[in-house]
Amino acid sequence: MAEHDLKDAEVGADAVVIGGRRLTIEDVVAVARHGAPVRLSDAPEWRERIARGAEFLRRHLAAGATVYGVNTGYGDACVVDVPMALVEALPLQLTRYHGCGMGEHLDDVSALAVIAARLNSLAYGLSGVRPVLLERLADLINHRVLPRIPAEGSVGASGDLTPLSYVAAALAGERDVRFRGALCEARDAWRALDREPLVLAPKEGLALMNGTAVMTGLACLAFTRAAQLARLAARLTALATVALDGRAAHFDALIFEAKPHAGQGDAAGWIRADLAGRPDTSGHRLQDRYSIRCAPHVIGVLCDALTWMRRDIENELNSANDNPLIDPDGERVLHGGNFYGGHIAFAMDGLKTAVANLADLMDRQLALLVDDKFNNGLPRNLTGASAARAPVNHGFKAVQISSSAWTAEALKHTMPASVFSRSTEAHNQDKVSMGTIAARDCLRVLQLTEQVAAAHALATVQAARLRLRGNAVTVIPAPLHDFMAEVATSSPFVDEDRALEQELRAMTERIAAGDFIANRHGDKS
Incomplete structure (x- = not known):
């Protein structure tokens, strides 16, 4: 597949639109195999709903609520309370301890399919992530900042945690990525794009990793x-x-x-x-x-x-x-x-x-x-x-x-x-x-x-x-x-x-x- 590194202005009418619409298998294949860029929807109601979910989660935590994986430990450690002073550090910790994948790395086509699947899921509007997280996932696709994702290490529930940790880490500027035809550190790719690595907000590490994007892509x-x-x-x-x-x-x-x-x-x-x-x-x-x-x-x-x-x-x-799941309409947190x-x-x-x-x-x-x-x-x-x-x-x-x-x-x-x-x-x-x-x-x-x-x-x-x-x-x-x-x-x-x-x-x-x-x-x- 040819290398792509699109300027933001180049993402035009041929882009696959993410947000407020149903993607098809062919949309994912267009992105992964045929070089189609992605573009986040311009629909005001969709953008407002994404922002509202992140804002509700912020207020919910400020009010002293307990939310799994946000101010608790992960998995069996859900009974462990995380002090507010450490809540900001928790998402990056999640990505780091899951950095234990093995086997061959997914090729570029597969990595693009995985990112497209994760982006579309988070764009559904029930994950409590900020709009900037979706924008950065789109950047991974459009600028071909492709995480090196080991194929082995997922049991398929609680989602594709270990392989998806490589996507989350790339957003945070950690681990290796393929960029412009070569391997480099993720932070260097972001620097070349005149962006800072993303500081993951509470739940964003979990939202990126706790899902089925690898198997689905x-x-x-x-x-x-x-x-x-x-x-x-x-x-x-x-x-x-x-x-x-x-x-x-x-x-x-x-x-x-x-x-x-x-x-x-x-x-x-x-x-x-x-x-x-x-x-x-x-x-x-x-x-x-x-x-x-x-x-x-x-x-x-x-x-x-x-x-x-x-x-x-x-x-x-x-x-x-x-x-x-974070319900921005009913303002509920749903554990499932x-x-x-x-x-x-x-x-x-x-x-x-x-x-x-x-x-x-x-x-x-x-x-x-x-x-x-x-x-x-x-x-x-x-x-x-x-x-x-x-x-x-x-x-x-x-x-x-x-x-x-x-x-x-x-x-x-x-x-x-x-x-x-x-x-x-x-x-x-x-x-x-x-x-x-x-x-x-x-x-x-x-x-x-x-x-x-x-x-x-x-x-x-x-x-x-x-x-x-x-x-x-x-x-x-x-x-x-x-x-x-x-x-x-x-x-x-x-x-x-x-x-x-x-x-x-x-x-x-x-x-x-x-x-x-x-x-x-x-x-x-």
Whole structure:
């Protein structure tokens, strides 16, 4: 992703507006993947409500009220009273002792998605934070001051405390950030922007950290990549049907009207459109094998699941999910558990299973293509070598072995994370969601499945070219012809064996970026 460092005046009409409106998954992806800036709403009623919540909390504390995490200790230490002389110091203490994350750091795209999710939640108006805190979160996005967030250390309730401490610390000028293409201390990035690090007000450290922004931001990215894969798997099924000299009749609309799962019908419709103009007869089998014939039934499960997953991800994205909540209208402090990430955990556990099934489907199709016992006359392992050189060429043999390995690993990761709740923090957090682990698992399954799709794409295009070479009158409909040409820009025909690693890596990156499929409703324009 290109580096961005926008001047405030450059945040214009293309910005994603935060505050007083419902964000979509696509809004988060626009910010995280496509460089869209954010802008806080100009609506006076929204801005006044944000300020009113912070002011009520200030008055409530001045009147001697006890508010969890503001003038008490955290978690099990909620029974510990914090003297007023130490209340101002408490938010920074929270960020510091949670600075114990481990594992790989989130990449820039993921970090942006996390910040966007946290900003939108706090902008709901029930967190008691000042407008300046929202402005500084917007600065993190617009000036690409990106906290180095370790991926590991959250149990998903009381929210994503440890990873989000790195966002809070960055606002306060502590720890490392990525800024203008390099690592630097957060305070130095703020100095370069002619700003002082933010002094966190009471509850602002807790408001930043006690929520589901990491799992939710990652879930937005996972959702988009899964939707892209569903469409790509359908296209590869269509091309594999051509390459195997299979039957287009398996995707007749009446079959899918007779079993009316909407996503299954969508998948069949995509395959049918890609095969339009191809004869419905085949000289080889009355019925193609299941990985071809039942592909819409496999892809359709993911398509249908995405409908309820969108609902749950966007509800979480557009929620106040910290604790306590500060009601600026009724002037109440509400202690609850909105930081629990169960809906995201369940969605991500389900999504990784549906996506891994795509990996398995594509791997089975690839296995048919390379095996001359099942590929209806194509060369063994799809080698494009001449007859004289065929004995020493092995085409896509190793690619299929690697694809099988990636598929097996993807399937291994489908064990649900949400059922592995652990009692933590002196049995205060005694039931937790594991939502962030589920989201990270899902992203790993997506990466592996995209690798399988890359292998499948290269092999299937090779197979279709070989089918044409053996039968020049083979009908390749226009969408598939265009797809083959696009793939060829990353990987030309394999005649003599060569190392395909770099071509597979390039294809995998393009698939993850959505280069071949724009969305589930149509092709890339």
